[in-house]
Amino acid sequence: MSTANLTRAETAIRANAVRVHAYRVELDLRDAPDPATAGFATTATIEFTSTHGETWLDFLGASVESVTVNGVPVAVAYDGARIALTGLAEDNVVTVAATGEYSRSGEGLHRFVDPADGQTYLYTQYEPADARRVFACFEQPDLKAPFTFDVSAPDGWQVVSNQAVAHRNAVAGGQRVVFAPTPPMSTYITAVVAGPCHRVESSWSRDDLTVDLGVLCRASLAQYLDADAIVEITKQGLDFFAEHFGYPYPWGKYDQVFVPEYNLGAMENPGCVTFTEAYVFRGAATAAQYQGRANTILHEMAHMWFGDLVTMKWWDDLWLKESFADYMGALASVEATEFTDAWVAFANRRKAWAYLQDQLPTTHPVVADIVDLEAAKLNFDGITYAKGASVLKQLVAYVGRDAFFEGARRYFRVHAFGNTTLDDLLTELSATSGRDLSSWARAWLQTAGVSTLTLEPAGRDGHEIVQTSARPHRLAVGQYDFDESGNLVRRNRIEVDLEQRRTRVDLVDAPLTLLNDDDLTYAKVRLDTRSLTTVEDSLDRITDPLARGLVWSALWNATRDAELLAARYVTMAQRFAPAESNLALLGAVQANVAAAIEHYLPAAARPGYRHAWLDSAWA
Template sequence: MSTANLSRAETAERSRSIEVLRYRVELDLLGAVDPGRDTFSTTTTVEFSSRSPDTWLDFIGAGVESVTVDGTAVDVQYDGARIALTGLRESTVVTVVAQGDYSRSGEGLHRFVDPSDGQTYLYTQYEPADARRVFPCFEQPDLKAPFTFVVTAPRGWEVISNQHVDRRDTVSDGQIVTFAATLPLSTYITAVVAGPYHRVEFSWQRGNLTVPLSVLCRASLARYLDADTIFDITQQGLDFFADAFDYPYPWGKYDQVFVPEYNLGAMENPGCVTFTEAYVFRGSATDAQYEGRANTILHEMAHMWFGDLVTMVWWDDLWLKESFADYMGSLASAEATRWTQAWVAFANRRKAWAYLQDQLPTTHPIVADIVDLEAAKLNFDGITYAKGASVLKQLASYVGRDAFFEGARRYFRAHAFGNTTLADLLTELSGTSGRDLTSWADAWLQTSGVSTLALERNDGGGATLSQTDPRPHRLAIGMYDFDEAGDLVCTERTEIDITTSRTPVDLSDAPLVLPNDADLTYAKVRLDTRSLTTVENSLDRVRDPLARGLIWSSLWNATRDSELEAARYLAMAQRFSPTESNPALLTSVLSNAPFAIEHYLPESARADARSRWLEHTWNEMFVSDSGAQLTWARAVAAVAATDGGRAADIRSILDGSAPPPSGLSLDPDLRWAFWLALAATGHADDTDLHAEWQRDDTGSGRTAYLRAMSARPEVAVKAEAWASIFQDHSLSNDHLDATISGFLAGARRDLVAPFAADYFAAVRPTWRDRSIEMARRVVTGLFPREKTLGAADAWLAANADAPGALRRLIVEQRDHLARDLRAQEFNSRFAPSDES
């Protein structure tokens, strides 16, 4: 195993032998504005006690210049990932002077130059273990300590970290910013942000506690920053969590920074939360986007307690923070903000992610077996987030809401600024609820897989509820009938506990019966034959948005599992999407439909399905109300990348010779979506795309231009994109993604299929030579989508000794392809015959 890939066993041993007392980290970022300067000076002084004469500090950088132990210079013993320390006394002070690398991958200290104004922006991103790319440290979550950061930066820059500025000194060529010492933190949630960021300030007050608030973004995005809306959500969340957790916000200030080329949605650095600047909307945004941003803001805020105040010992218990934050984000959205239907999006979209992940051969329990950092990096998945959150939602019902939150409060008080495991949480929840949660934890946290619930109506009345992969569920069964207005409403709901594979239930003779009504448990649902017929004719008459969300979820899961014909799903999507009023559900349906066309229909049926879906979305773009019009326009762009039937009309809108639909704002992002569609179908050339780039010479514009250029359906274009992906290591994370997505854009699979053999030859060297973040994008993004199961199997057989994380990615991509092929075979039985 590479020394960069820390194992659970060795970090546990290190934790037993040392205790970290404090860090002082000094970063010199004055040279960041020089494009020819690839490194920065980083100096760490760490005080710790040791019960062993030997240990090591973690650091991945350009080099280590000196190591001083208790004031004495020692020989540098550095292998590119670890700095060996020997001859240690019980109490030790170590100072390391090193050179770190500016990052273009979003890992460590990322540097971005804004093409709009030439300004340089920096930010850090560490989870799970990239603080060591910025300063030497003990890189594991259970070695917490206070940090003092000292940053030298150009004059006039904003410099932000986890704590407030304690001192700011002016020097001849810049400023030295010294921050107050933090409370004890894990390395991965420390943060530094620096650059000419635009700042807006506010504050939140609760009793005697006043928390300064700020929102920051790049200066060129300042006119798009809706800081007031973000502050509203922030204050609503802080009010909610103050009541729910009864533990004062502990981190002093609350900065929220929107940063470029971010690998995540957001990161919960205490006092300095970072977000993708995709949440700074350059043009119109849908209600679903605003809801998603609010949920993310509240998710990260929940981490101030779950994850930052109390942190898992090791990444096995990553769920202790992510599942809770995912659950709390939706709960706070629904109860503290205007997004009162947040559980609809959770049931339909977040859980779809969990169901997908939980059916892969690489699925794992919520409490996972994470042996090393590479495994940890891949565990930020639908199990850890959405399945865990679903299970916590059920647990809150199982033990009672009051007991659940009182258990959380005791957990914070007992373990503040410390580290925990599953057992610590269960102890507190058992104490408040009076329930022994051992069997519950065994059934839900220590197992993997998703149950499928299906209702079988009996001829003589009554029914049987069956479940695969039996687990204990507390769930509701809703019976829906037509009221006088012709709407489908719940006329009766019964809650039951089930534990076995078959459970008798008493039901009314309702035209629609919905197992897991109100979404109380985590399970896929199959509609019985009569209910499916009712839905197929009257889904738009179901007035409860959560019920509709569960129905849409059931239909999609059945389509993915090849139990419902893709054509039937598409027919329902086309019939009922125009009347779907919930923004999250509409967005989901309009995303699933083209996916079903490209992945689940046999190839012979796709062209006709694309054409029909294009006409459907095109017409709705012109007639839908303003709240949904942008969603429909994006749906047009998505399908138009595979069907050129409206290319001339789209070009006319873009060049101004025809007006866009009334009320539709043709903002830069939407224009690029249309240009990508034209490029992918061969209706835009490099001259067209270069002109649009000149019109939008911004960071987002350059990324979109690169994507569109790689999308053109030409052999030479695809070869150039392929070479760039594997050979040009100067591509940033966003530009690598853009090249990959452009390479794959459109319906011309014949142009990308010839690269399959090259892919399997290149993935292992790619994993070896690039960071895990960049390698993962290549491995997952370029996996051949044609009939390459045999090639994948051959690679797996020949590479049994490959890193486990890489093998996991290949296994998962192979499984996605196998599902596609099974669905295509299934749906070919229902395709229209060519015979007369």
């Protein structure tokens, strides 16, 4: 195995032996605009204690020029990924001078030359373990420390990092920018962005706290940056999380930088969040696109607490931080911004992704066994993000919203600037809810696959909810009837706990009964015969977009599972898609119809349905 592939076992041993007290990272980026320059000078000074006489630092770069241990130069022992340290004392100061390499892959320090004006831009991206491409470090999330970044860059450039600038002065060939020390944090969420960026500033205040806000992009996109809208979402999100998390924003300032050639949607670097510049809309954009951007902004903001303030010990719990942020992005959108139907997109985009991934041979439990970094890189998928967030939404319903947020507040207070595992969160939630979550966690997090819920008659005037792959659910059942205007509106709603394969429920007579109303749990839902008939005649009469989205989802899942004829699904889409006002739903239906025609219909029937669907789309 390459020494670049760190294992959980060996990093656990290192974490038991090492305590890191401080980093000082010096980067010289003054030659970055010169395309002939492939690398940059990087010097890391690390203060740490060690109970062993030897350990190693991680670094992936062009070369290591020198290593100094406690003021004494030592022979460089570098294998291309690890720098061996020997002869350590209990208290140590190690300085590593090296040469890093500019990246074109979005890993480490990415360099981009703007074709519009020839300007050069740099930004870092580290998750899960690419800080070592920029400076020598202990590359694992559970060895937190304060960082001081000292960056030399060309004149006229904006230089941004996790903290505010402490001082700036002129140096030969450019400027030197030194940032204030960070609170203790993991290596993978440190950040540096540099270039002639366009910047818009604002601020947010609550109680005795004022946070400076910045929104940045490359200069050639300045005319397209709708910074006011981004700042508005940012302030709404900070208000929401300050109120619900009960812990002051911990990172001093809050910059959001839209960067080119990004290989992710965004990254939660505290105080210096980076986003793909695809979110800087250069033409007309749909409401769904603005909603998606708001959701991402709020997702990354939630990480300032869950993921950054409190960080997982190892990548086994990657799913937890991403699921928490995914859930909070949607919740904050609904409750704090104009995008009050964000749960509709969540149900029909994120959850649809999860349902698909969870029925493939490649599925895996939400809690995966991440033995090394290579496994961690493979775990950024629909199970980690979308199923995890769906399961977390079910957990909120299962323990109760008040208990969930009180548990989260206790979790932040107890573990601030530390590292945790899933058990630490479940301990707090069990204490606030009074529910033992160990069996819940086993059923939801350590098994793969998705349950299917159906409604069946049970005796005279009775019904049972039947589930495959029985799991504990807290869900709602909604019953819809026609009002005086002919619209289908909810007349009855009950909440029920499912534990066994069959659970009896008392229902009223209604044309449409919707299991998992409000989308509280993670399960495929089947429509009973009467409800399917109602939907086939009147799907467009369901006024609530989330209920309508759940019906669309139920129809598609039944089609994928060959329980609803593909032709029947396409016919319903032809009839009701033209009236669908929610763009997230409409986009999903359009994609599903295309898949149904090309994959599920007999080959001989496809040309006719293609033409019919094209006519519907054109109309």
